[in-house]
Amino acid sequence: MRPATIIEPCLGTGRGARQTARMNAQRDKKQRAVFTRRAMIIGGSQVALFSALTARLYEMEIVDHSRYSRLARKNAVSERLIAPERGLITDRNGIILAGNRQQWQALFLMTAASDPAATIARLERIVSLSPADRARLAKLATGPIHFLPILVKKDLGWDEMARLEVHRPSLPGLIIDRGFRRFYPLGPLTAHPVGYVVRPDSADAGREPVLALPGVRVGGSGIEKSANAALFGSPGIVEDEVDAGGAVVRVITRRPAREGHAVGLTLDAGLQRTAAGALNGRPGAAVLIDTSTGDLLAMASAPSFDPTWFDDGVPDHVWRRWTSKAAHHPLTDRATGGLYAPGSSFKPTVALAALEAGAITGDTRFFCSGHMKIGNRIFYCWLRSGHGSMDVASALQQSCDIFFYHVAMRTGIDRMAAMARHLGLTGREALALPNVAEGFIPTRRWAKQRQIDWTKGDTAVQGIGQGYTVLTPLALAVMAARIGTGRAVRPRIIRTVGAVERTHPAATTLSLSDRHLALVRQGMAEVVNTPLGTAWGARLALRGARMAGKTGTAQVIGESAEMEAENYNDAELPWQDRPNALFVGYAPLDRPRFAAAVVIEHGTLLGPVKIARDLFAAALSRRRLAYGDESRPA
Template sequence: MKRERELRPIFSRRALLLGSVQLAAFGALGARLYRMQVLQHGKYATLAKQNSVNERLLAPLRGMITDRHGTILAGNKQHWRALFMMIQAPDPAAVIDRFAGLVSLSDGERQRIAHDIAGKPRYVPVLLKDYLDWSDMARIEVNATDLPGVFVDVGASRVYPMGDTMSHTIGYVARPTQAQAALNPVFALPGMRVGRAGVERARDDALRGDPGIVQTEVNAHGTVVRVLDRDNGTQGATVQLTIDAGLQSLAAQKLAGQAGAAVMLDATNGAVLAMSSQPGFDPTLFDAGVPEAVWQRWMEDPKRPLNDRATGGLYAPGSTFKPNVAMAALECGAITPSTQFFCPGYLKLGNHIFYCWRHQGHGSINVVNALQQSCDVFFYHTALATGIDRIAAMGRKLGLIGPLPLDLPGVSQGFLPTRRWARDRRLVWTKGNTVIQGIGQGYTQVTPLGLATMTARIATGRAVGPHIAGAVGDVVQSGNGPDDWPSLGFDMRNLAAVRQGMFDVVNTQLGTGYASRLTIPGVFMAGKTGTAQVHDLSQAQEKANYDDANLPWKFRPNAFFIAFAPTDVPRFAVAVAVEHGNEGAAVSAPIAQALITAALTRNLTPAPPGTIQSAPQALISEAGPA
C-alpha cells in the first residue's frame, strides 16, 4: 500500500506530461489544418482545381448572312468531331496511332494532324476527325482509357442553302493560314474559319464573333470525366444583304447552262437586288477542303466556274457602250439631240472600211434613232467628234470604270483608254482606234456591275453607287437612301435624248430589243442591246456580213443587254452578259425582261435589321446526344 502511494504522484506527473505533449501536437495539427482549410483555402482550392480541371477556348459560332427579307444565305450546321489535348497525353504520337486504329484517317488527315501537332501549343486542342458518325463515337468512348486527351465535342460547319446560286457573291470560308494562327491563337482553334471570298471575306470581322471557354474535369489518365461549365462565346453578327433571294434564284435559273452574269440594282439607291455569275460552284466544299478531283474538274471547265463574272469579268461591252458615247458627245457639245449623220452602211477611213451591222445602212439618223436601231456609223462619227479622252471621262462619271462603293473584295475597276495611256505605252493612237472604241470594242473593258451602275445613273441622273450590305447586326449601313447620292449635273435635255433612245430600243418596232418589251399594262422598260466580237473577222467576212453563229462557241460574240424600268419613275436597273451568246437581243434581253417583270411584282421592302424570317431546319437542328 505504501509502495502504491509513492508511485501515484509519479504516474500523475507522467500522464500530465504526455497529455501536454499530445495536446500540443494536436493543437499544432489543428492550427495547421485551420490555416490550410480556412486561411489558405483559396490557394489550395486553386491547386486542386488545376490538377483536375482543364480549360480550353472554343471557336465562336459564325454569324449568319441573310437576304433583305431574312432568308438565310449562309448558316451553320452542328456535327460531332474528335479533338485531342496534347497536354493530357505523355506520348501524343502513340495516342494518334491508337486513334487511327479505331477511326479511319486518310493520308491527308494524318498530314494535317502532324502539321497541327508540330505547330500548335500543347494547350490548344487539335482536330483529329471531323463529321463523326455514331459508330466512330462509340469506339472512341469504349476505348477512352487508352486515348488520354481525346474527347468528342460539338463542332459547326458552314452551310449555304442556295448552293451555287450565290456562290460568288456570298463567297466561302476556309481554315486560317499558319501565319494567321501564329498572330492570333484564336485562329488555331479547331473549327475556326475565316472568310476567303465574297461577303464572307468582306465582313469577316463582324461574322467571326468572340471565342468561348469550356471547363472539363479529367481523371489521372487524362480522360474527360464531365463538363463542368461551358460558355459558347458570342456568335458573330448577322449580316443582312440587300439581295432578294427570289430574284437571285431567277437570275441563276435564266443563266443556267451558259457562262455569264446578271446584275440588278435598285436604281434609286444602288442596293444590289441580284448579282448572279454562272456557272457557280458548291461553296460548302471549302469548309472541309475541296477534293482534288473536284478542283481538277473546276480547273478544266472551259466556262471557269470559279470566276466571278459579275464583278470581276472584264468585257468589251459592244453597243451597250453607246449610251456612254452619246452622253459624252451631248455634254461636250460635239453633237446635239438633232444632229444627224448619214449611214450608208459603212465608214471609210483611210484604206480601211468600218462596217455598220446593217450593211444596207440607216440613212440620215440622229442620236435617238441611232440608239434605237444601234447604228454603228452614227457612233463612228460621234466618237471622232467627241474624242477618246472625253469618252473615257464620261465612262468614269457614269461608273463604267473606276472604284465603286460595292462592299466586296476583288471588284474590277474596268478600263477605258486615253491618249495619255497610249503615249505612256508608246502606242500611236489613230482615228481608227477612236472609231472602234465608239461602239464598245477595242481596248474598252467593263464589268456587268459597271454596266448596271451606268444604267442606274442614266435612269436617275444621280451618282448612284452599288452596295450589298443592308445591315450588320443592328447597324444599318450608310448609302442606302436616294438622298445619299448627288446629282451628276447633266443637262436634262441631253439626258432625255439618251433615255428616249433607250425607250425606243424596247418599245418601237424598229428597236433592236422590241421582242423583249414588258407585257405589264402601262409599264415600260428602256434598254440597249449589245454584241461584242471576241474573234477578229477578215475584211472579206465583214463585207459578206458573215453569220457569227457558224463560228465555234468560243469564237462567237458576247451578248449584252442593259435596261431600266419603269421609264417614268425608274426603280430598277439591270445588266446582263452572256459569253459567246452571239446576240444580246436574242439571249440577254429576255433575262433582263424576266428580272424586271419579277421585281415589279415582288415585295422588296427589307425586313428589320437582324430579322430572320426563314431558317432551313438543317441550320438550327441540334447535333444530338453524345
C-alpha cells in the first residue's frame, strides 16, 4: 500500500510544473509583446525624428541655401551706399560754372559698433572737431541707431587720415572714404542762373535712403534745382569685410556710383562777367539774348551772393548780412523774378499795338505842349516845354509822353495787353529755371473783376509803362528780340544734358506788318543814333555796327499833383525814391543778332544804355561780326 501513497504526490507535482511552465510561457509571451510594441514605438519615433531632421537639413542645405548663405555672409560682410558725384554745369564753351572738389572724409557706421557712443568718444579724441561737429555727434550718439554711415569729419588732412588708420582696430564702424564738395568758380557772377545746392530735407531723406548719405546735396535754386534729376546721378555700393568687432578689414567689391550728367548752358562766361561787372553791384539786372537761337548769353542780377555758403548751411552772421535792409535783397534774381514798371521802354509795344489796330498810321501826328487834360486831371510830358508836333517815329526818338497818352486812349488797354502777350512780355515762357515771374498788364476784364472803375486816364498811364503794368528784364529782352527780328524768339538756357543737345523750336514769324515794324524800328534807331534821341550820349561806337533801342524811366513813388506841377528834380529825391532806369535794344541795326534789356534801380537815364552798349560791343567783338552766313531777317 505504501507505493500508492508515494505515487500520488508525484502525480500532483507534475501537473503543477506543467501549469507553472504554461504560466511562465504566457508571461514571457506578454513581455515579448510589450517589448515589441515599445520597440516599434521607439523605432517609429526614431524614424520620424530622423526623417524630420533629414527634411530640415534638405530645406536648409538645398531649398534655403541662398538665404542662409546671405545671412552667413552678413556676419562677415557689410554693404553700404556710395553717394554719387554731382554732374558739372558748364557755359556754352565748356567753362565750369559748377563743379566738384574732391575731399576725404571720416564716416562712422553705428550698426558695426557694439558701443557707438564709446567709439564716437574715441574718434573725438583722435581728430580735432569743431564745436558744431561735436554737438552733432553727441546728439547722434544718444539717439537711435543709424543704419547709414554718419559724417564724423570732412576734408581730412593726411595727418588726420594717418592717425585714424593707426587706431582703426579700436574704431569699429570707421570708414574713410572719398567725398565731394560743390564749388562755383565764378561765385557771385553766376549765382542766380546757376543756383546753389542744399542738404535734402528730412522728409525726402526718409523716403530715399541715398539722400540721407553724408555729403549728398540737392538743388536749391537756379539750374541746380531745375536740372537736379539729371545732375544727381546714381549711388554705388561697397562691400566691406568686417571682423567680429565690426572693424572694416578690407573692401571686397565696389560698384562705383554713376556721376550725374553734365549740363551745358547757353550762357557765355565772358559775357556774363561783362554784364555783372557793368552792374558793379548796383541793384538791377542785365539780360543778353542771341536772337537767332533764343540762347541767353548773359543774365546778371545785382547785388549777388556767394553760393558756396549753402553747401554746409549759411551761418547766422552771413544770413543777417544778406537780409539786412542795406543789402538790397541779394538772393532775389532780378533778371527773371524782378517785376518792374517798364516806363517808356514799353512804348514800342504800344506803338505796334496802335499801328496793327489801325488806331494810328505812320503819318498820324499829335501836338505836345508839355501837358494835356484827361478828365479832371492834368497829365504832363517829361519835357514840360513840349515837343511840338510828333509822329510815331519822332515820339519814340524823343520819348514824348503826350503822344503816347493819345495813342493809348485810341488803342485801348485790351489791344495793348494783347500785343504785349504777342511780343512775349506776359505769359510764362517754358524756361528751364524755377520761379520765373510772369509779367502783368491789366485788361478791362481784370479791372471789372476787381470792381475798378477803369478810366481813360488809367489807359493813358499804361501807355507810358506806368500804373499796373509790371514786367521782368527777361521779358523785355524777349520783346526787343522779337521787334528786331519780326520772329517769335523764345529764350532758352540749357543747351545740352550729357552729350544730348536739347531741341529748341525754331522761331516762327510774328505775323506783323513789315511796314509797322519798320516804323517802330526807325524810331528805336533814332533813339540811339541821332542827336535828339534820348540815348544819343551812350551810342555804340563800334566800326560797322550800330544799335537801336528805347530808354525808360519808371516812377517808384506816387507823384502828387503838387510835385507834378512843380516839375520836381528826380535827382534831388532820396535814392530809394528816384525812378528806375531801363533800356531795351538790339544790335547790329541792319541785321539784329543780339537783344538786351537792362534795369538799374534808382539809376540815371544813360546808365542802362551804357551797360547794353558794352554788352553789344563785347558780343560783337567776340563773334568778330562773323554772322553774315548765320544772320536772320532784319
